[in-house]
Amino acid sequence: MADVGVKPSYDADVVIAGAGPAGAAAACHLARSGTSVILLDRVTFPRDKVCGDFVGPSALVELDSLGVSRMDRYARTNIARRAALYIGGEELISRPFPEIEGIPSHGRVIPRLALDQFIVEAARGAGARVMEGYRLTGFAAGREAVAVEAASSNGHLTLRCRLLLGADGSSSTVARLMRGSAPPRRDRFIAARAYFANVEGPDDQLDIYFDRSCYPGFYWLFPTGNGEANVGLGLALETWPAHNLTPAAMLRRLMRDDAALAARLRNARLRGKIVGWPLMTYNHRLKIVSDRVMLIGDAASLINPLNGEGIQYALLSARWAAETLAPCLRDDDFSARALAPFAARVESEMRYDMALSRLIVQLISNRALTPLWIGASKILAERAHKDANTARIVSGIFAGLLPARDAFKVVGGTIGEAARSLASKAVTRAFRGPRGWAGPGAYTAPAGFQLASDAAKDPADFAEWLKCAAACTLELGSQAAWHIIASSRKG
Ligand SMILES: Cc1cc2nc3c(=O)[nH]c(=O)nc-3n(C[C@H](O)[C@H](O)[C@H](O)COP(=O)(O)OP(=O)(O)OC[C@H]3O[C@@H](n4cnc5c(N)ncnc54)[C@H](O)[C@@H]3O)c2cc1C
Known part of the structure; x- marks a missing residue:
């Protein structure tokens, strides 16, 4: 020194x-x-x-x-007191925060x-x-x-x-x-936020929205009371392929096009400007x-x-x-x-919790996998409707109450189910022959086909994404193993 x-x-x-x-x-x-x-x-x-x-x-x-x-x-x-999750303008689930x-x-x-x-x-x-x-x-x-x-x-x-x-x-x-x-750079997120007055709907509910057009981002409406709300959007800076809109422009478009968000903002007035900010994760x-x-x-x-x-x-x-x-x-x-x-x-x-979060973000930052994530979110919401423990875990994740590792089994099982559902769609398509393979674009193409086509278009970018995903998987694996060893020693 x-x-x-x-x-x-x-x-x-x-x-x-x-x-x-x-x-x-x-x-x-x-x-x-x-x-x-x-x-x-x-x-x-x-x-x-x-x-x-x-x-x-x-x-x-x-x-x-x-x-x-x-x-x-x-x-x-x-x-x-509660959080609601929407995908593509449709409410999937709305739950009170869990009692802990x-x-x-x-x-x-x-x-x-x-x-x-x-x-x-x-x-x-x-x-x-x-x-x-x-x-x-x-x-x-x-x-x-x-x-x-x-x-x-x-x-x-x-x-x-x-x-x-x-x-x-x-x-x-x-x-x-x-x-x-x-x-x-790959740990960076970009985000934008605005305040609105005269917002419709309950003051005690956080609304979190996903839409395939801004995946892997999400956007929100968080009421600040008296009919006012904070509305914003966050997005990983590095996505494959890259997004070409700024978060503020994307948020403006979603406020107009997302039916659920637009309904809450029907008579709302923007107070001030939409402002952006970087985050380091x-x-x-x-x-x-x-x-x-x-x-x-x-x-x-x-x-x-x-x-x-x-x-x-x-x-x-x-x-x-x-x-x-x-x-x-x-x-x-x-x-x-x-x-x-x-x-x-x-x-x-x-570290353990963030390892899981990082892996999820790394996977969803590949936009070819968007159908998998949309499917997994829907399956998770359906399960939460039927099963109190899944509902508790989903609302606990939103409230930042449960460590991601507690959600591992539920989320892991759900991704598996979503992947199986996509794979079966891919097989059905494959059997339909070339006309079935050339679906109407990224949104309907099964993730595997889209992934392969993106990789062929830009192999260097794809290899970089794959390398980062492998590193995140290794990190999560080593953290999980470390925790198993540590808890068995304690036991
Ligand atoms: C759009 C967006 C939405 C978010 N939403 C949420 C949310 O809903 N809930 C949540 O928990 N987190 C949220 N976060 C994250 C949250 O804002 C931060 O984690 C939190 O502000 C961190 O607090 P901090 O004190 O570390 O830093 P900051 O709140 O950024 O405070 C840093 C302070 O340092 C001062 N400063 C900077 N440079 C200097 C300098 N050179 N000398 C002296 N002073 C300096 C600044 O003026 C500032 O006052 C969000 C972030 C963004 C960008």
Whole structure:
């Protein structure tokens, strides 16, 4: 580690760059335990952040521990008790969130303008020094301190601290400087969101929509209360073949063409603009600690690639970081080795689940497989109508309550059934001869034929997709095996 020549006199024990849910929650936990904290953000609060605004039940538990749930304005935020799934404008299933002991059976939809302000207030109340309008521009980690460079409209300053927490979101400067590069393109999602007033339908229901024209993306309508709603769309950046519309353009088209969404927006008014934002999804290979520096929340790419949910992981990683730091602060040891338990905790809590999510996203990002996924979603919905346990698992996945691994058997069996159904269609087609093979395009062609035709058109792209799918399968296999061994040792 290069010595930057600072004396061990500090402006704060910990400087946190970014006062979103991750940074503000970490500031609150640390300040409460007596640690001196400076929380910097490049903007002033309240500030908007492009998001779906859904705060799942597990995130509500974290907000409770921060004291946010005792605020009057929080109590007035909109409660979501159920989720409905639509495919191609048709409702497949609508279910209340499952009951799980110790966790509320509802979520909330809280515009980020309000949510992030609540958490910053909690941090300030706990004793953190909040510096708004200060942008971290660089840092140097030395033997005795970190020198954090920040710029504001009044000029430049250097803050000395014992540890820097990078909580500066999906385009994190701290992460880029720590790793020396930007995260890989294939972990990137792009998303867009807009607010509407005068929306029809129930205020306590989250609507999630799929349509083959935007697979592997999904879009949503999340009511924020009083007839208003957050409407948005998220999409993996790398698909095969590539999409040629921007998320905002795709969302505009779906608001017009999707019968279910259009019905809820029949008399609605757009408030403001449709705004886009990038997301970086979880990748266990990315470094999240180094000497005197840690990353949390989106800066550490702690986003579930399957549903874009990140607030819960931002809040959880903030608490895990504060817990890891307690002995480091006591022993004055902030080496990468002393901080490693944080990375290990993130890995043990998230890696297995995210391995399954990543494999699913990798498979669906090949648009030739769209019929398989549409078929699997329909089969899953049909099963959920008949079987209470499947219904519980489906609604639990939407609410971010159940680890993906719990859903593995149900989802795996469903994909198998969908694949068998597609294969039988393919065989029927094959028997019909050449006229049967040349179906009316990608939507009706069985996935296998479409896959083969796409591979022939662009073998290099196809080989890259196949390589990534194989890597994701291996990762999932190794995680599953590791968990079996670990649980048999415990048993
Ligand atoms: C369209 C969309 C929809 C989403 N929907 C949901 C959803 O419904 N539910 C859910 O759980 N998750 C959702 N997410 C993910 C969620 O928004 C993030 O996971 C969450 O915001 C992460 O919080 P964070 O504190 O890590 O980062 P952020 O909320 O991004 O906060 C980072 C903060 O750092 C500040 N900052 C940035 N750079 C600097 C710098 N150099 N110096 C100082 N400050 C800096 C920023 O101003 C910002 O305040 C969605 C994301 C998108 C894009």
